[in-house]
Amino acid sequence: MLVLTRKLNETIQIGEDIEIKVVDIDGDQIKLGISAPKHIEIHRKEIYLAIQEENSRAASVSNDLLKILKKD
Structure with missing residues (x-):
């Protein structure tokens, strides 16, 4: 640093x-x-981390939804 x-x-x-x-x-x-x-995106770190967390959750939901749809 x-x-x-x-x-x-x-x-x-x-x-x-x-x-x-x-x-x-x-x-x-x-x-x-x-x-x-x-x-160039500029965020306070706590906002950046919240965006990353939300993106992770959204990706997880998408994968779960794909698995459910694949079963049918």
């Missing part, structure tokens, strides 16, 4: 296409602005 220190309005560049900027600092919270191409 790379750990960087940034101050207000300073940025981090990832590759050519992604820029992360510290836009606000309020006590123990910071606000980050992320500029990236539209085809």
Whole structure:
């Protein structure tokens, strides 16, 4: 893991296409602005994990449904 220190309005560049900027600092919270191409999905980690879980459940239901349909 790379750990960087940034101050207000300073940025981090990832590759050519992604820029992360510290836009606000309020006590123990910071606000980050992320500029990236539209085809790159950006989510908070808890949202990303929820999407993965939902996709897993949907795939499981599809497999179960296929098995049921195959029996007939």
